[in-house]
Amino acid sequence: MDKAHLVNARSVFDRIENKDVFSLVLMLCGYSRSGQVSNAKAIFDSMPEKNLTSWNAMMAAYAKNGYMDEAELLFQEMPFHDAVSCNTLIAAHSQRGNLDTANEIFDDMLFKTLPCWNAMLSAYATGWHLVQARQTFHSMPARNLISWTLFLNALIMEDDLQMTRSVLAKCPAGICLPRDLVAYTVMESAYAQKGELERAEAIFNSMPQRDLVAWNAMIRGLLPTRPSRASKVSL
Structure with a gap:
């Protein structure tokens, strides 16, 4: 939210006589997205009653703007x-390379939901920690498409195509359907992210069918260095 829109939003907000939690959280998030953490905290402190959504919103405001000590204290x-x-703390710490701290938070959780497992798996998979990603993936009591895609991407980033195919073959049909399309898209996206555009485009061109995810992955890969080629792909 840019400054002008934020000023307008605050003007409308100030005219609300009976502000509920929803309007307060919206204003808090607006300040958070603009990096105005002190104003976000002022809104938070003004709340007569705080529910879990408002606590999470304030913690996210701290974490996303780099105030990790304050985020942990609030947590x-x-x-x-x-x-x-x-997930907010795990993601924030992993993005800053603080994987040990992220893992401590994860280990201290009494009840780990699937999104929490995926957050920890993502921290390892995107941080090039394949051994830990593998251990986390195999320790998960349940997995969804996000889990499988994260792990497959980690394998691709390590150029372990044989293991990628082996893991993909074990993905339940109810999750990875159609399995061939998932495989193509995962490999295409991973190669594009690595900057190996020729290999990514070769996989894209060999797809028997393409969905919106495959098209978007190819366009995202080409845009930074080959915008003219990306425009042709999007036609």
Whole structure:
């Protein structure tokens, strides 16, 4: 949200006589997205009653703007947590390379939901920690398409195509359907992210069918260095 829109939003907000939690959280998030953490905290402190959504919103405001000490302190002050609470801290720490801290938060969780497992798997998979990603993936009590895609991407980033195919073959049909399209898209996207555009485009061109995810992955890969080629792909 840019400054002008934020000023307008605040003007409307100030005219609301009986502000509920929803309007307060919306204003808090607006300040958070604009990096105005002190104003977000002022809104949070003004709340007569705080629910889990408002606690999570304030913690996310701290975490996303780099105030990790404040985010952790607020996390400890929260009356209770949910998956969003834990995922926010895990993601924020992993994005800053603090994987040990992210893992400590994950290990301290009494009840680990599937989104929490996926957040920890993502932290390892996107941080080039394949051994830990593998251990996390195999320890998961349940997996969804996000879990499988994260792990497959980690294998691709390590150029382990044989293991990628082996793992993909074990993906339940109810999750990875159609399996061939998932395989193509995962490999195409991973090669594009690595900058190996010729290999990504070769996989894209060999797809027996393409969905919106495959098209978008190819366009995203080409845009930074080959915008003219990306425009042709999008036609």
